[in-house]
Amino acid sequence: MKAGVATVSAMRYKAGLETKDRILDATRSLIAAKGLEGTTIKAICDEAGVLPGSFYNLFASKEQAILTVVREAIDAVDPDPRGQGTDTLDELVLAYERFLEEQPALARVYIRIAVSGAATNPELRGRLLRHHEGRVRRFGSAIQRHAPEMAEEHATRRAETLVLALNGIALHRVLDPHFDVAAHARALLEVAATVG
Amino acid sequence: MKAGVATVSAMRYKAGLETKDRILDATRSLIAAKGLEGTTIKAICDEAGVLPGSFYNLFASKEQAILTVVREAIDAVDPDPRGQGTDTLDELVLAYERFLEEQPALARVYIRIAVSGAATNPELRGRLLRHHEGRVRRFGSAIQRHAPEMAEEHATRRAETLVLALNGIALHRVLDPHFDVAAHARALLEVAATVG
């Protein structure tokens, strides 16, 4: 019955599953709104309408709840990581643009964790770097599909530049919620597509 | 003799000035290395070789010390904000590249604060946004100087895309200290310069 450090409930009843969802919802919106510093157990429990005892019945630690939300955010950046060879560059950029527009909380979590959490958690940093590399590969092959005459090395470099620029847009969105993500994503796409 | 909330020393002796420098050095490197969460009074004092009483003799609060370092970081991003009409685009990009390479601690402070501190401190967010706008203007006029036939609106948009992309590079540098900033800054410049 013991499962590592703390005993976490097996969640056989639906009440537990609903509570877990409420806690994750609260954690997600708190990280997005206040950052990691403002995301305390008390704040999470207040927002979720739950007491600390219930929290620790479902999560071994505060970090575990946060990491669950972070993994969710990382997964949400790419809509379909398995389909590796069909997306066009336009589709990839548009997908990221939609992610930023439609899931702003997750997008903010992604950026916040990239700069805050990665400093103290090496495993998380590795995960983010691997995720970045995967994204560059996808963008690179989309570029090569669009312009087959381009050398692979050149395409990869251009892909990385593009991904970094998109992250710059996401970063600025954290600072300025009114920032027009769509317009800038398209401006970026225009630049990237024009150059031979 | 009272100066607001707490009484901060007048710093007439050089001992106090040296201590203040050590505290600011410690604060800067701690924010860069561990983020805001890891930057505690105890950590600052240990690193600076000082006791809490000395800290509060020189700073009214922890926030004041952090804001001092943050202002320093914001100022360091632009080498000469007054010279408004002589820099070329190459020089502006190169200057940012050098800032990232030569003052990595300040660069990390800048990025960390942009996503962490700006959430809770509206005044800081406003300052960062104004700073961003100023940078976009400088980049925009450099572009127009280089390509006078370009419409101002178009130049401004391209400038903003470029600044955002550079911030994306700085963001990635926080994640990966081995990241080749120079190569990517130049790749970006190449793309921006090629397009008519």
Place this chain on the structure above:
DNA sequence: CCCATATTTGAGTGTTAACTCTAATTTGTG
């Protein structure tokens, strides 16, 4: 070298953080 004042010391304050524990309650199943 005096002495007003700047600076440092270091123990101490109150608060809040994460987390624990036992008892009470709710849930679904045989």
Place this chain on the structure above:
DNA sequence: CACAAATTAGAGTTAACACTCAAATATGGG
């Protein structure tokens, strides 16, 4: 509907946090 297990309640523990203060010491102008 009974009962075993899951879930919740809520007070309590421990540690770390930002910050204070009175006493001791160092500084440098006169």
